[in-house]
Amino acid sequence: MDQRLHNQIVSFIWGIADDCLRDVYVRGKYRDVILPMTVIRRLDAVLEPTKEAVLEMKTKLDNAGVLNQTAALCNVAGQAFCNSSPFMLKDLKSRAKQQQLKADFIAYLDGFSPNVQEILEKFKFRNQIDTMIEADILGAVIEKFVSPNINLSTEPVLDDQDDIKLPALDNHSMGVIFEELIRKFNEENNEEAGEHFTPRDVVELMADIAFLPVADNITNGSYLVYDGACGTGGMLTSAEVRLQQLASEHNKEISINLYGQEINPETYAITKADMLLKGGGLQADNVAYGSTLSNDGFPTTNFDFMLSNPPYGKSWKTDLERLGGKGDIADSRFVVSHQDETDYRMIPRSSDGQLLFLANKLSKMKHHTELGSRIVEVHNGSSLFTGDAGQGESNLRRYIIENDWLEAIIALPENMFYNTGIATYIWIVTNRKAPHRRGKVQLIDATGMKSPLRKNLGNKNCEFTPEIRREITDSLLAFEQSEQSKIFDNKEFGYWKMTVERPLRLRVDLSRANLDKFAKECSAQQDLALADLLAAVAEQLHVETITDFNTFLAELSNAAARTGAKMPAKRMNLIKNHLAQVDETAEKVIKKIHKPGKAEANPRHGLFEAIIDSKRCVVEYESDANLRDTEQIPLLHKGGVGKFFEDEVLTFASDAWIDESKTQIGYEISFTKYFYKPIQLRSLEEIKADLKALEAETEGLLHEIIGG
Template sequence: MNHKLHNQIVNFIWGIADDCLRDVYVRGKYRDVILPMTVIRRLDAVLEPTKEAVLQMKANLDSAGVINQTAALCNVAGQAFCNSSPFMLKDLKSRAKQQQLKADFIEYLDGFSPNVQEILEKFKFRNQIDTMIEADILGLIIERFVSPTINLSSEPVLDDNGEIKLPALDNHSMGVIFEELIRKFNEENNEEAGEHFTPRDVVELMADIAFLPVADKIKDSSYLVYDGACGTGGMLTIAEERLHQLATEHNKEISINLFGQEINPETYAITKADMLLKGEGLQAENVAYGSTLSNDGFPTNSFDFMLSNPPYGKSWKTDLERLGGKGDITDTRFVVTHNGEADFKMIPRSSDGQLLFLANKISKMKHNTELGSRIVEVHNGSSLFTGDAGQGESNLRRYVIENDWLEAIIALPENMFYNTGIATYIWVVTNRKAPHRRGKVQLIDATSLKSPLRKNLGNKNCEFTPEIRTQITNMLIEFAQNEQSKIFDNKEFGYWKITVERPLRLSVDLAREKLADFNSICVAQKETEIMTVISELAEKLQYTKINDYNLFVSELSKVADRINVKLSAKRLNLIRNSLAQTDENAEKVIKKIHKAGKIDANDLYGLFTIDVDGKTCIVEYEPDVNLRDTEQIPLLYIGGIGQFLKDEILSFAPDAWVDESKTQIGYEINFTKYFYKPVELRTLVEIKAEIYELEIETEGLLEQVIGRRK
């Protein structure tokens, strides 16, 4: 269907909303009538050629006393659905009385088969009938939808000479019209950026990326295609068409089963209708309603190809609560075993659940077939870098990359989508990488590959032409290095996040005024015994400042033992909090001394040794939380953490060490880093020439402004 005809039909249907609903519904509610009526008219037009045969079959079945008539009537209709009422939609436009029109219209709706009834239920369309009857607009709306000036049928309208007056409207084109109508309604309602539909040119690129790299591996077989955020089903439709086309080109006989899930009732209803219109009644049963995250419609299925454009930047708090809360999620799609960790969580922050859709698809990959599974999914930029090491987003990137499933990421131009202009990226994930791709990830910068639209569609101001799609797909298949295609080892994107500790240094001030304050504290906490110990030690040390906290505690213990006072941990904390203070000139506070042979110095970074009774022992110092720092070290850093510590830290802080218990592995992908092109600075010659030109241009200007000197 050409764009001109597409726009004519969309504008015609939009005109029905403006002409018929303006004084009855607010603009945000137009969709409640227009979308279901568009579906009903499409179904009605498809059923029209076989209407008489269906009614005759119904009469025969009624005479025979047959109760379950749906299968037989659908067979006569030649579709996966039917309507057994005595009416066509055009029969209802000329009712003189509104109540008769209401009764006949309800009878007409009731005549649809159960699969269409579910569609009407999801639209909640019956709730609108009374409003339209009371406003006396139902007949007018029907009349407009059956107008002979547009054709919503799958068959062309011919003129008296047998020439095509109005071309047929295939299911693909009908899907385009649905999505354009929804886009316009979303635009009217100022819906958020995540509530958008994927443009057909982007979907076609995604289909090419999914299928072309493995086109020579397609066999005479059955293939399962899945979209966990299927919207109106456009991605599934195009994927099916593209896969069939490739199979034909390779002389293969294949069957394709489509599966999808959608949480929005309207778009779910449109997807079901689209499946029914294709004559694929069983396929329509493969579309699940509800949240993919908290109510997976296909928990035991695995799929050959999976394509999606999930919502991004959208909260999933409701799903999080249904799954049991962040700390209690046990869903094996999001909590897996990886690298020896049995409870490896890939759960992102509750404000953005986009990566959970990718995790869901990864859990549905086939691992026992030659082709395996290919996933092609659109995300925004935050999926590449959001989340620190050990957090859900980073863990998912780590899980995918360390399993060597990430084939490529493709950066798309901005303003490719209807309701958002933000940067977007296509992830290509497969568990059957070609041998020359193993251990590698390809990044493709396609941000400059676009063709401007003659007229913007919402935020969308550019598109992928077939030539551009071919160019991008060829870069993926050729797997070559150039300005727009970079190839990296998997570990390029990984890093260790280490915690660098510095020792705590404490001094103790035993001046009389400090002891007076401490005495007040002891009295208040009924710890007068402690004051006795401190007073005796202070007198022994002549009320001086002690720069070695370890020595202070040792001497304190001696005094306490001698006068039989127990130094509990609580009492030691009281003394430390009241009398000790950090002091960069003080000695380091010892946490623990390990006797020789008790600990392997090669197991930890930055351990120190001391002599104890002539024996070398390893000592752990107590860290100063105020001096604690973190560093990110690339996994490809030569020599690893130990060498980094020597090269970058110990030369500035020789007393520092790394707390290995806090080391985390993270992954992030910084596109800007790999494709950044610095602005070329002008040469001194160019700058000098420009200055001379400015001098010439401004010569005499000052005198003109302030007047000549007299």
């Protein structure tokens, strides 16, 4: 279908809303009538050629006393659905009385088969009938939809000379029209950025990316295609068309089974109707309703190809609660075994669940077929870098890259989508990388590859022409370094995040003023005995300041032992927090002394050699939280963590060590790092020339003013 006819049909249907629904519905509610009526008229038009045969069969079945008639009637209709009422939609436009129209229209709707009833239920369309009857607009709406000026049938409308007056409308074109209507309704309602549909030019690029790299490997057989956030099903139908086309070009006979899941009842209904119109009842059963995250519709099915544009920047708190809460999620899609971790969690923050859709697809990959699985999914920039090492987002990136599944990421131009102008990226994931791609990731910067639209469509002000799509796919297939294509080792994006500790150094002020202040704190803590004990130790030591906290503790412990007092952690913390003071010139506070032979000194691990009571010991020092620091070391850093620690940490802090219990591996991908092009600064000669020109100009003005 050409663009002119597409626009004509969309404008006609949009005009029905303006002509019939104004003053009855607010503009934001037009969709409640227009979308279901468009679906009903589409179904009605498809059933029209066989209507008489269906009614004849129904009469026979009624006379024979057959109760379950659906299968037989659908068979006569030649579709996966049917309507057994005595009416076509065009029969209802001539009703003079509103109550008769209402009764006949309800009977018409009730005549649809159960699979269509589910669609009507999801639209909640019956809720609108009373409103339209009371406003006397139902007949006018029906009359508009059956107008001879519009054809929503799969068959062309012919004129008296049997020439095509109005061309047929195939399912793909019908899907485009649905998406355009929804886009316009979304625009009217100021939908959120995440509530957008994928433009067809982006969908076609995604289909090319999914299939072209493996086109030569397509064999005769059946292929399963899945979209876990399918919306109106446009991505599935586009993928089907492209895959079938490539199979034909390679002289292969294939069958394609489409699977999808959608949480929005309205768009689910449209997808369901689209699948029914394809003529496959089973195909329609492959569309699941509900949340993909908390109610997976296909938990045991694996797919050959998976394409999606999941919602991003959208909270998934409801799903999180249904899954048991963040700490208790045990879903095997999001909690896996990786490396040496059996409880490897890929659960992102609750404010954005987009990466969970990718994790869901990873769990559905085929691992025992020659082709494996290919995933093509759109994300915003946060999927590239949010989440610290060890957190859900970073863990998912690590899981994909360390399994060598990330083939490429393509950066798209801004303003490519209808309701958002943010930067977006296409992830390409496969468990069957070509041999020359193994261990590598390709980044493609397509932000400058775009063609401006003559008229903006919401936020969308540019598009991918067929030539641009070919240029992007050629870059992907070529797998070569260029200004727009960069190729990296998998480990390029990984890093160790290590925690660097420094020893705690404390001095103790035993002056009378400080002891009195400490006594007040002890009184507040109802522990005056500790104040008395400290006063006795201070009197015994005859010094006001002790720079070796370890010596002070030894004296304090001896004094406590003599009186039978104990020094639990609460008392020790009270002394550290209110009596001792941090002093970088003081001695390091010892946390533990290891017995000889039980540990070896290793400064990197926080174990140091020391002489205590004339004995050579291995000691472990307490760390100072205020001096704690973290460092990110690239996995490709020459010499690894040890070399970095030696060169970049010990050089400046010889008493530092690494808390290896906190070391984590993280992954992040920065397009800016690899594709940033600094603005070219002007040369000094150019700047001087401009200054001289300005000077000459102002001098001339000054002469004019003085002369005047």
